[in-house]
Amino acid sequence: RVLVLNSGSSSVKYQLLDMNPDSGGGPAAGTRLAVGLVERIGEDTSRLAHTPLATGGDKRETEGPIADHEAALKAVAAELAADGLGLDSPELAAIGHRVVHGGLKFTAPTVIDDAVLAEIERLVPVAPLHNPANITGIRTARALRPDLPQVAVFDTAFHTTMPEYAARYAIDVATADAHRIRRYGFHGTSHAYVSRKTAELLGKDPSEVNVIVLHLGNGASASAVAGGRCVDTSMGLTPLEGLVMGTRSGDIDPAVTFHLKRVAGMSEDDVDVLLNKKSGLVGLCGDNDMREIRRRIDEGDERAELAFDIYIHRLKKYIGAYTAVLGRVDAVAFTAGVGENAAPVRAAALAGLEEMGLAVDADLNAVRSGEPRLISPEYARVAAAVIPTDEELEIAQQAYALVSA
Missing domain, CATH: 3.30.420.40 (ATPase, nucleotide binding domain)
Structure with missing residues (x-):
């Protein structure tokens, strides 16, 4: 046990x-x-x-x-x-x-x-x-x-396989090394589990499969996994970088922080709270629950619709970027609370990407299940999958394998 x-x-x-x-x-x-x-x-x-x-x-x-x-x-x-x-x-x-x-x-x-x-x-x-x-x-x-x-x-271990050109920021090397500034990535146990389960769903060994994993919860991250090894991920030195999240901004021009300090008189702590706790979906529309945002959209709420569109736009950018990084993509896997349960997010994220081999079957996408499943039509060149994550099982498996060895 x-x-x-x-x-x-x-x-x-x-x-x-x-x-x-x-x-x-x-x-x-x-x-x-x-x-x-x-x-x-x-x-x-x-x-x-x-x-x-x-x-x-x-x-x-x-x-x-x-x-x-x-x-x-x-x-x-x-x-x-x-x-x-x-x-x-x-x-x-x-x-x-x-x-x-x-x-x-x-x-x-x-x-x-x-x-x-x-x-x-x-x-x-x-x-x-x-x-x-x-x-x-x-x-x-x-x-x-x-x-x-x-x-x-x-959480960071799975991402330590990133090559230096993906992990390094383009700042002075001596300064970066002195203060351990680089891209570490997070949600690694989930990305490891989901990428492996995606390969199983496709009936292949993980070493044969290239997967883009989209871990979409209140915190959200993407990873490019080539043959079972992470080669890029959206979060960086901290979990703030990358996708639009529930309360985090994700990618932002670093100069925004300087601007807020100079023009708005905000302290470092004020900016930290703004970007980590008052940004993302909650900053854009006041809600970080995707179900509530979709309900508001259905009622014609323009702020909620804009927040959703910004969220999806960022997702598409990362799907496109990681397709370029991997060269060949076998599957895009959605996981975590939003990724597993929000069919409109999955449909919107892949809409218009048919030229990249991606498509969503509306009926398959509408199914609610706790099991790994495909949501792409048979003709799609790239599989789209929903893979319920299980970080606790991944931790238990890794811990037991280590002590039993």
Whole structure:
């Protein structure tokens, strides 16, 4: 079994998965035994929601103050123990941690020791919103089970295969190297999983397939994957670069920041908040929920329609750019909350790209399913696919493969 932890600044998402079932007709490898979420950590209104899938029990929810991440993980451990799945179980092989930023040092899942933890801490300046929370989760889990392998799986690792010409910014090399300024990319566990699953859907080995992966959630990123290796991705030094997102601007002229400081008198923190939390779809139309935006469009809301058009325009630019980067594209894969559920986004993103071999079958696109599926007509030269992502399973698989080896 592998317990997967995704620690945020005030939350802990977790899943317990069975990765090595017996051969006597037991569950398939990767079966979820329990899932849950602790949110609003540090507040009086903390909430823990736990679903014991192994026993088929109902979701259990508790509310009340949970002081910190240590208290949160102890509460999680108690819930698992109540289902006979406690952290003291000899069947627990590892705890897998999602870590957002691994820099250039961590290119694969890594067993955490003091030196590894120190290096993750050293990367905090390039991931100030994410790595501190990941570190807190790691420290807490190590204290609870110091004898158990703790494995870090990095969002950036999949993108470390990018060639230097794709990863480098065109700024002074000495300055860039001194401050570790380069394009790292994020959502790597999702891009790795989805690109591999796309190849499976096409009945091919990942080494034979070139895929453009569009991870479209509140955070959004694109990647160009050639033969199973990332060769380019839209996010850069931080998750701000690239596509239009729920609250992030994506690509923007860097001089906008200087202009806002000089003309509007905005501080660095003001600009940071603007570009990360008050931009993207919410900045354009006041909503970052694609369902609400589509509802407003249907009612004739021009601001919502413009926001949608800007979102789609940026998507098309990246599809075109990555087609050029790859040379040959076998599939475009949509994933994450918007990519998996918003049929109008998929249709609009590929509309007019028939000369590039892309097309959408309206009936296939309208189907709602939790399974990987094609949404392109048979005649399309490039497959269009919807691949539900599973970052927790990817983390569990990588962690288990490492410790079992």
